[in-house]
Amino acid sequence: xxxxxxxxxxxxxxxxxxxxxxxxxxxxxxxxxxxxxxxxxxxxxxxxxxxxxxxxxxxxxxxxxxxxxxxxxxxxxxxxxxxxxxxxxxxxxxxxxxxxxxxxxxxxxxxxxxxxxxxxxxxxxxxxxxxxxxxxxxxxxxxxxxxxxxxxxxxxxxxxxxxxxxxxxxxxxxxxxxxxxxxxxxxxxxxxxxxxxxxxxxxxxxxxxxxxxxxxxxxxxxxxxxxxxxxxxxxxxxxxxxxxxxxxxxxxxxxxxxxxxxxxxxxxxxxxxxxxxxxxxxxxxxxxxxxxxxxxxxxxxxxxxxxxxxxxxxxxxxxxxxxxxxxxxxxxxxxxxxxxxxxxxxxxxxx
Numbered sequence: 001x002x003x004x005x006x007x008x009x010x011x012x013x014x015x016x017x018x019x020x021x022x023x024x025x026x027x028x029x030x031x032x033x034x035x036x037x038x039x040x041x042x043x044x045x046x047x048x049x050x051x052x053x054x055x056x057x058x059x060x061x062x063x064x065x066x067x068x069x070x071x072x073x074x075x076x077x078x079x080x081x082x083x084x085x086x087x088x089x090x091x092x093x094x095x096x097x098x099x100x101x102x103x104x105x106x107x108x109x110x111x112x113x114x115x116x117x118x119x120x121x122x123x124x125x126x127x128x129x130x131x132x133x134x135x136x137x138x139x140x141x142x143x144x145x146x147x148x149x150x151x152x153x154x155x156x157x158x159x160x161x162x163x164x165x166x167x168x169x170x171x172x173x174x175x176x177x178x179x180x181x182x183x184x185x186x187x188x189x190x191x192x193x194x195x196x197x198x199x200x201x202x203x204x205x206x207x208x209x210x211x212x213x214x215x216x217x218x219x220x221x222x223x224x225x226x227x228x229x230x231x232x233x234x235x236x237x238x239x240x241x242x243x244x245x246x247x248x249x250x251x252x253x254x255x256x257x258x259x260x261x262x263x264x265x266x267x268x269x270x271x272x273x274x275x276x277x278x279x280x281x282x283x284x285x286x287x288x289x290x291x292x293x294x295x296x297x298x299x300x301x302x303x304x305x306x307x308x309x310x311x312x313x314x315x316x317x318x319x320x321x322x323x324x325x326x327x328x329x330x331x332x333x334x335x336x337x338x339x340x341x342x343x344x345x346x347x348x349x350x351x
Contacts, residue, residue, distance in 0.1 A: 001116075001119075002119075004179060004180075005116070005119045005120055005123050005179075006123060007177075008020070008120055008123075008177055008179050009120060009123040009124045009125075011177045012029065012030065012031055012037075012120075012124050012129075012131065013031065013124065013125065013129075015030070015031060015034055015036060015037040015040075016030070016037070016040075016175060016177065017029065017030050017037070017040055017041065017044060017174060017175065017176045017177065018030075018120070018131075018176070018177045018178075018179060019136040019144075019147070019150045019176055019177070019178045019179065020116060020117055020120050020131075020133070020179040020181065021114050021116050021117060021147070021179065021180070021181025021182065021184060022056070022085075022112035022113070022114045022117045022133075022184065023084070023085055023112060023113040023114045023117075023184060023185050023186045024085045024112070024184055024186045024187070024188060024189050024190050024209070024210070025135045025136075025143040025144060025145055025184050025186075025187070025188070025189055025302070026135065026136040026143075026144040026145065026146070026147065026149065026150050026181075026184065027056065027112075027117075027131070027133030027134065027135060027136055028041055028044065028045065028133060028134060028135070028136035028137075028150075028176070029041075029056065029120075029131035029132065029133035030131065030132050030133075031124075031129060031130075031131070031132070032055045032096070032097075032100050032129070032130040032131055032132040033095070033096070033097065033129070033130070034097075035097040035098075035099045037132075038053070038097060038099040038100055038132050039099060040174055041053065041132060041133075041134065042099070043174060044154065044174050044176065045134065045137070045138055045139045046138055046139045047134065047139040048139070049099075049102070050102040050103055050233070051102055051139075051233065051235070051238070052100065052101050052102035052104060052106075052107070052108060052232075052233055052234060052235055053100055053102075053108070053132045053133065053134045053235060054087050054108040054109065054110055054132070054133060054134065054190070054235050055096075055100060055107060055108065055109045055110075055130040055131065055132055055133075056109075056110060056111070056112055056117065056121060056130060056131045056132075056133050057109060057110075057111050057121060057130045057131075058111065058118065058121035058122045058124075058127045059082065059083050059111055059118060059122075060127075061111065061127070061128075061130070062128075063075070063078065063109070064093075065093065065128075066092070066093055066096060066107065066109055066130060067090035067091055067092055067093060067107060067109060068090075068091045068092070068093055069090070069091045069196075070090060071195055071198045071199075073195055073198060073203065073220040073222070074088055074090060074195050076219050076220050077193070077195075077216065077219055077220060078111075080219045081211055081215075081219075082110070082111040083111045083112055083113035083118060084110075084111070084112075084113045084211065085110075085112075085113070085186050085189075085190040085191060085209055085210045085211055086110060086190055086191050086193065086209075086211045086216075087108045087109065087110040087190045087191065087192045087193070087207075087234075087235075088108070088109055088110065088192075088193055088195055089106050089107070089108050089192060089193065089194040089195060089196050089206065089232050089234060090106060090107065090109065090195055090196050091105060091106055091107075091196050092104075092105060092106055092107035099132075100132050102233055104232055104233060106194075106196045106232045108192060108234060108235060109130075110190055114181060114184070114185075115181075116179060116180075116181035117181070120179065134235055134236075135189065135236070136149075136150045136153065136154075136176075137149070137150070137153045138153060138154075140238075140240060140241055140242075140243060141153065141242075141243065141244070141245075142242055142243065142244050142302050142305045142306055142309070142337070143188075143189060143242060143302050144302070145183055145184040145187055145299075145302050145303055146182070146183050146184075146303070147178050147179070147180045147181065149302075149303075149306060150176075150178050151178060152306075154176055156176060156178060183299075183303075184299075185299065186209075186210045186298060186299065187298045187299035187300065187301065187302060187303075188209060188210065188298045188301070188302070188329050188330065188333050189207065189209060189235070189236050189333075190207075190209050190210070190211075191205070191207060191208060191209030191210060191211040191212075191216075191329070192205075192206040192207040192209070192234045192235070192236075192237075193205055193206065193216060193224055194206050194227075194231055194232055194234070196232060197230075197231075201225070201228065201231075202222050202224070202225055203216065203220065203222050203223075203224040203225070204224055204225050204226070204227055204228070204231055205224035205225065205226065205227070206227055206231060206232070206234040206237055207234060207235075207236055207237055207332065208328040208329040208332050209329045210295075210298065210329060212325065212326065212328070213325075213328075214325070236336075238336070239336060239339045240336060240339040240340040241333075241336040241337070241339075242302075242305075242333045242334075242336050242337040243336070243337045243338075243339075243340055243341075244305045244306065244308070244309035244316065244337070245309055246271070246308065246309050246312075246313055246314070246315065246316050247314075247315050247316070247340075247341035247344040248305070248315070248316045248317075248318060248334075248337050248338045248341050249315065249316075249317060249318070249338050249341055249344050249345055250317075250318045250319070250320045250334060250338055251317045251318070251319060251320060251345075252319075252320050253276055253319055253320065256272070256274065256281060256317065256319055257281055259317060259345070260272065260281050260283070260317065262349055263314075263315065263345075263348055263349070266348060266349065268314045268315060268348050269286075269311075269312065269313045269314045269315075270283065270286065270313055270314070270315060270317060271283065271286040271287065271308040271311050271313035271315070271316045271317070272286065272287045272288075272308075272316070272317045272318075272319070273287075273288050273290065273301070273304045273305070273308060273316065273317070273318045273319065274287070274288070274289050274290070274318075274319040275289065275290045275291065275292045275297055275319055275321060276292050276319065285311060286308065286311045286313060288300075288304040288307060288308060290304060294321075294322075294326045294327045294329070294330055297321065297327075297330055298329060298330050301330065301333065301334070305337065314348070315341075315344055315345070315348065318334060318338070321334070
């Protein structure tokens with residue numbers, strides 16, 4: 001694995017793209033200080049140029065190199081949660097390219113906890129560099145949680161497990177090196193907290209995730225507020241996001257079996273992702289049952305969406321998860337994944 005890490009670091013230092021595992025999802029990384037390399041991320045993903053990406057740094061990285069006006073709260077959160085699934089939005093240093101921040105004066109920064117990501121970041125520029133790395137998928141699609149998801153997403157050549165692809169051509173006409181690291185253990189993207197306006201707005205929760213608002217409040221003594229209209233743009237916060245190609249909608253537990261029956265009676269092919277429905281429905285390979293607790297559910301939801309996308313259903317029904325605060329990150333991702341399919345049930349059932 002050491003040779004694979006060294007080879008991937010050389011790809012990055014030459015301005016190339018490397019897909020690598022983090023504890024949240026797989027990221028598509030490029031040298032954060034190389035605008036041409038960052039532009040390749042946007043090209044490969046089909047990502048809007050004004051949608052910022054997150055800079056990933058190695059443990060012990062010099063925060064002052066990347067951001068300015070660092071409040072004590074930021075250093076407290078770094079000490080408490082890094083390496084880990086927490087991104088901080090802070091004022092970016094003047095030498096950080098506009099391409100990373102989407103033209104804003106802020107930048108998102110985090111230190112991932114996955115051992116392969118840490119090894120790669122430690123090898124890249126001797127641990128002093130940073131990787132701009134959104135999720136390794138086409139923009140708006142379901143994030144990848146395995147190396148195979150990345151290969152499927154970009155139509156890369158298959159390789160033996162544990163090896164680097166050696167830069168096969170991807171669908172955008174670019175090249176991507178894929179670093180294997182098993183399945184991501186968290187399964188949804190990092191929590192994003194804006195601290196760039198702390199003095200005037202306090203901390204703001206831009207994207208919920210594995211680390212909760214209460215956990216943040218326990219460290220800094222302030223509970224993050226909901227986003228306001230002047231909040232910085234941040235990765236993965238558009239209304240429609242994390243969506244498979246098949247339309248998705250959420251259905252309450254009590255209505256799930258009846259909804260499946262109504263759709264099937266109209267000739268629709270149905271797939272279901274549940275957590276408490278058990279034997280209420282039986283769709284064979286067109287059904288996935290996830291753990292009925294938020295950590296296990298988050299771990300499996302993206303893989304389940306990808307699997308159900310492959311069964312060629314007309315619609316994917318997701319049993320509505322609990323609405324308690326510990327499910328906030330899961331519900332945020334599901335809400336965005338169904339946004340573009342609003343009204344899909346009404347259309348099917350009115351035909």
